[in-house]
Amino acid sequence: MCLKEYHFDVSYGYFSGDCHERFSILVNGMNPGPEIRVKPGEEVVVHVKNNMPAESTSIHWHGQFQRGSPWMDGTPYVTQCPIAPMDTFTYRFHANDEPGTHWWHSHTVGQKSMGAAGLFIIEAPDGEQEPFAYDEEMPLVLHEWYHKGYQELVHGLMSAPFQWAGNAESILVNGKSKDFCMENATVTDLDVSVCEACPYEVIEVEQGKTYRLRVANFGPLMMLSMGIDDHPLTIVEAEGHYTQPKTVNALEINVAARYSVLLKADQPIGSYWGRLEIRHRNADLWGHFIVRYKGAPVEDPPSSHWTATNSSNLTEGFVVKGVLPEIDQHVNERWSMDNRDEVVGLANHTEAPPPADRLIYVNGTHWKENDHVVWKINGDMLKLPDAPLLWLSKADALTEEDRRMSNIVDVKLGEVIDLAIHNSYAINGISEQHPWHSHGYDFWVLGHGYGSYDAAKDETNLNTVNPIKRDTATLLPARVVEGEPQDVEGWVVVRMKFDNPGMWLFHCHIDWHLAMGMGFTFSVQPELVQPPPKEFDMCGRLPELFAADEADGVGVSETEAGKGVDVENGHGDEVVSALATSGACPGGQKCLRDAALIWGGLIVTVTALLRAV
């Protein structure tokens, strides 16, 4: 058996990466949180201790399909009860079979906006050559950072009258931001030296080498654009799938999206600005980091630094109904919106999707009800019951009211479905982008357009040959369309193959929109899932829902799980066991088979069912 074991301590703490000391939610005291790094199919065990005395938590493994372990998705009230204050919970699952750049984050309201998130990297199997070459890899975690706690922000969203969360104070790069240090500094006696406490993130490179940057947007709201002066970037992977290489001047990266890009250090030795800009919203907010060649003096790059007057602050897509977008004239062409097609149109390296069995329209609409402002999907906002949907469904205890409130869409295992997701104006006349994310699956992004998706007319414009496959898709906001009197809303069509039984959330990944109800639930024959492991009895309803012997079967005891493991403590100190170094468990498929012996019935049953469809 081969597994990677981690310990996550979720605690309150102070963090001052942008010179403002802020009360935060940190895992192992870090921001970004500890990185998980595994091989394809490897078993992952994460012991989570919730050390926050005042609130519950949960950890979602964003991008991991949880095949055979749908209980481990980390979605409160969908797959588990939240982890109560001062309680512990152990997640056990197998990483996806494909290498890729993923992440983990708290799935409890807006906790990840306060820091509870980290990368989840699946490396290529040992001895397997990836379809591109590089010398070293580095993380580039982008995170728009608020100084207010999510509790206050979400409370405002839930209040009557409604209070919008407002804009973030800075954009952190690997936990650092110097851009607004004077505004952000907590100390009272201000001089420039306070900024020494929050330097720019520096990426050190060596001339002649190629670097793989693992870029992820951990922020709660804003789509970002990231570029490095004089260094085009080549996109080679997106969310667990290799792409046809595409070279861009700036990477458009939505909330929750991940990319691998290659950075060639082929310029004269020196320092170069990395620049971050926001998309589709009005805010005087930007970010910088430094790419510094070995041998260059330790100083800021000589080229001009952005300020409010030369940052473009593009307003396209964030427009008042009927008014043409005003694009800042200062915008440099290299930062123009022409690059944005890669957010929806990257072609996949290999795979063509199967034909769809049916089409579902997903319409998000903004409502004001009793002075509360909510997002509804096909007429209902998402409200989850007080016990996990997967349990309730499995125990045949799901009421009609639960189903309606949870926006359940029933799907048969093996079905292939196109989702036509439509945007609409908010009640204040604003149009926003939405990053839609699926749990338990990724999907092919077939295409996007404006107006109402009409299968007969628009199908021919979809890419059904080599579309990108990913778990986060951008639904674009309104834009000007020739011949139309006012801006026209966007749509995106994604195709999903439902081969993973369970209850899976599908939602907008803007934290504030999810809190306002913007999501629904796919119920994929949960009756085919085995009963939950014993340790799931966290909110006291397990005995009521399942007979004791039923709930006994699939848990893995601590003693069994602890034998012969690769142990990593989350701080990067790796202890490799004798079993692993002896070559008994080299990773990949063998690990999966070995671990399946422990997981026994669960994996075997689901695999057999999948073969049958």
Ligand SMILES: [Cu+2]
């Ligand atoms: Cu949204």
